[in-house]
Amino acid sequence: QVQLVESGGGLVQAGGSLRLSCAASGRTFSNSAMGWFRQAPGKEREFVAAINWSSTSTRYADSVKGRFTISRDNAKNTVYLQMNSLKPEDTAVYYCAVRYGVLRLGDLDYDYWGQGTQVTVSS
Helix, strand or coil: EEEEEEEEEEEEEEECCCCEEEEEEECCCEEEEEEEEEEECCCCEEEEECCCCCCCCCECCCCCCCCEEEEECCCCCECCCCCCCCCCHHEEEEEEEEEEECCCCCCCCCCCCCCCEEEEEEC
């Protein structure tokens, strides 16, 4: 079993930045891919970014490419999402998730999820 706890969400003005963190505990973090997803009110959950175990491969949704950066610190069992140039359309609950295996983009491919952290971007 894996527990994931997100932090770092909040209210920010458009153009601002936030850094989300997701700390994992429980089962070993080895050979895992980590992903960030988000869900806005009335919308389906969507992929944001993902990173493989060795940090040699990352993927981003087109909507965040060039603005968001995913990274991980395996020694701390933590994955981060640096979000810059935030837009009102980035407002959502952000979730981190882990899967054991290669990097994938679909939420159904992920095994464990955090409880989410709210990000609100005001115009």
